[in-house]
Amino acid sequence: MSRTWTAIDFETANNDRGSACAVGLVRVRDGAVVDRYSTLIRPPRQVDFFSRHNTAVHGITAADVADAPSWDRVHARIVEFADGSPLVAHNAAFDMGVLRQACGHTGLSHPAWEYACTLALSRRTWGELPDHKLPTVCAHIGHRVTHHHRADADAEAAAHIVIAAMERYGTPSLADLARAARLELRRVEGSAGRTVPAPAAVGAAAAPPALFAAPAAPEDRFGRWQRDAQTPLPEPSPDADPTGPLYGRTVCVSGDLESMDKPEVWRRVAEAGGRPAKNVTKKTDVLVLGGHGGAGKTAKHLRAETYRERGQRIDLVTEAELLALLGMTTRP
DSSP: OOOEEEEEEEEESSSSTTOEEEEEEEEEETTEEEEEEEEEOBOOGGGOOOOHHHHHHHOOOTGGGTTSOBHHHHHHHHHHHHTTOOEEETTHHHHHHHHHHHHHHHTOOBOOEEEEEHHHHHHHHOTTSSOOOHHHHHHHHTOOOSSTTOHHHHHHHHHHHHHHHHHHHTOSSHHHHHHHTTOOOEEEOOBOOOOOOOOOOSSSOOOOOOSSOOOOOOOOHHHHHHHHHHSOOOOOOTTSOTTSTTTTOEEEEESBOSSOOHHHHHHHHHHTTOEEESSOOTTOOEEEEOBOSSSSOOHHHHHHHHHHHTTOOOEEEOHHHHHHHTTOSSOO
């Protein structure tokens, strides 16, 4: 049972989980790699723009994927390659989110997937490590990651983490490994697909959509504040690792982060089992201190210090410390 499984890693074009632009797959049977597949992807049309931040992380541009296969073709290949076997990924909530959201953008059905998270597995197995980022764990187990944030290399790395953990626990299958590490195999339920409506034309026939939309005009600080204020907060993921450092903790962000905007922070905190918050309250456990372009401390920072003086525990962390708590650099 589950002696065959598939490691998977996605890269995305922008902050939208469905903007898949590359995937790597590594198939493992009885503890040995037996097959590999990787490809660039043309992201779904609704989210096919490349953000400067994401390109800085993985190096992929719109020009690179102009002739790449579309998501529907790649998704079919993923389903064929995995052949019903469980999936594993480092920070699996991210990659499972890519599968769900890219299919949602394109109206595709997808099968149910069992999956395991190597980030959660690493925390349980090698708790002595200073962090559980992919390169850190791989250095510990003796696997060299040559191109971090390249989908094929990161999928290979996740596969070797599971193989090393199986050797440590003396387990032959993914299900046995999950039991030995006191984790559960998670599950993404299948979807029957839906129809994605095309944008409506106003007053005339709509022009064919561009393959890569021009980036929106830069927002000023007030515009970002308005957008963030209107963005609903996500709920903590039921699939999160309960041993993670942010699990069950209420996290607020003060100011702006360089690596991601606030809605992206909120998504990642929720994926880690934390509860994102827009304001500092008596329930706040962590305040992330970002830049704010002014002198002195922000109102949130001052409020947190007041609560701390009254005996409330609020951890004040930097952006770099938040990334470490999330088990990532710029992306896991």
